[in-house]
Amino acid sequence: MSDSAESLQASWSAWKTQVEAALAKSLSEENGLGGECPQRLREAMAYSLLAGGKRLRPVLVLMACEACGGDSEAALPAACALEMIHTYSLIHDDLPAMDDDDYRRGRLTNHKVFGEAMAILAGDALLTLAFEVVARDVRPAAVAAACCADLAFAAGGCGMVGGQVADLEAESQSSRDKDSLTHLQSIHRRKTGRLIRSALTLGGRIAQADVATLGTLDHYGTCIGLAFQIADDVLDVTGTQDKLGKGVGKDAGHGKLTYPGLIDLERSRQMARDLIDEACLAIAPWGERGRRLEALAHFVLERDH
């Protein structure tokens, strides 16, 4: 393992611990969600939000903030918000009316445990809490407002939700219509890409980075977001159920558009490598302070789950 990979792993692990403590606190009666939240709703939110995982998005927020010379502690509320929005999207995507999944990260999905109505509402409450946390806890208030606007754009009809709609629409179209890499990229740019980009730019905003720096973060985020999705599709074909915590080949089986399905496995891997190179090139002028982001870009490529 290279020095930078080791250093990435150490800081990732420390940040993950910090994020998970902050997420747990955000649901608490006293310092978080508040006392008037029904117990069962709080449990349903916690079930999915505190279910572990890599915490890629919140770690990206902290990493971007630090790379821009900011205090990563100050970026914790935004980091939590990203994870809340990611989690809500998983809960809603798993619903019977959507992807109809029974398992997620090796555990029963939210609606299998709490029922459909509660799963819908737990997702709604997590999305809402994300904005509350950013609006209330990010300082100064002008940065909080800019972060809320970024986050909403990334998560909304032109971003994550729009991408999910396009994905569902692609599934129901004939295979001829689907035969388009451009279309697949336009889905992923919105469905997973925008939120990952916003993780980077939120970190930058909290460090009060200038517009050029935010642009660099956005470029880096665009590349690793797309590479992450390609790697996901590749893992769906090559991974093991044990590591993925979900059925292998499930996406392809659902008739979903995937990279290996369109351009074969080797070309998919090459495309991901090219994107990672582009991401690293974007932050190359940052030198030492970009090392962790560089290591993270390589991790996206090499991860096996």
Add this chain to the structure above:
Amino acid sequence: MSDSAESLQASWSAWKTQVEAALAKSLSEENGLGGECPQRLREAMAYSLLAGGKRLRPVLVLMACEACGGDSEAALPAACALEMIHTYSLIHDDLPAMDDDDYRRGRLTNHKVFGEAMAILAGDALLTLAFEVVARDVRPAAVAAACCADLAFAAGGCGMVGGQVADLEAESQSSRDKDSLTHLQSIHRRKTGRLIRSALTLGGRIAQADVATLGTLDHYGTCIGLAFQIADDVLDVTGTQDKLGKGVGKDAGHGKLTYPGLIDLERSRQMARDLIDEACLAIAPWGERGRRLEALAHFVLERDH
């Protein structure tokens, strides 16, 4: 009709027109939601958001802003946000997994027209857009952040979503457990009350009202919010399907907790009257600038749909 009732009606009608134009614009490609939103998603959002209705919540925002000496035009983004959140909650509440309603305001519900998956996503996108509009368009940014925080608290696990969970839980409990006015009030305080209160305080915030004034608006909002809900329950018993646009007695039939079901029709009406008196008393010291809010409180009591 009294002078103040006539004046209320005239300004309500003008504000409603303004709000509806702003709502339509908020979904547009150029000045609103943006061009990357899938067409079908935009249609599903518009179907419910532009379906008419009294627009009580946005009008309350404008009215509160004006009563505090602010420019009601500046409050339009917050007014739209309130209506988006109200609309998303109706779309999700109507889903088969929740109240399973086929009609709303006399038209097919969103999922009956667009399917369940799209209805869930249209709701998600409207909730998200609400925060985008406030964060991006309310000025100054510090007020935008405070408005986002208020709105999220009102709409989230301790507010509207929490109230909906408590409502669903009450339905599934035995009738003995349900026999509690306190419990019913705690449901409505969250399910409908908090959002109405936040309509008032957002209007005040945008007018840069002081803390005491925001407190008065909050008190007024608490009273009319609860009175509004009682009036709703009374109408469910006494109204006509034609005016309500939904099945009469549907709530009682579903085993929902209602005021007339707990304390009979006449005591329900008296309770609503008392609350309206309390609301008017709260703003009485405002004299002339509180006249419209006073007239609105009486409208809540006297409306027939």
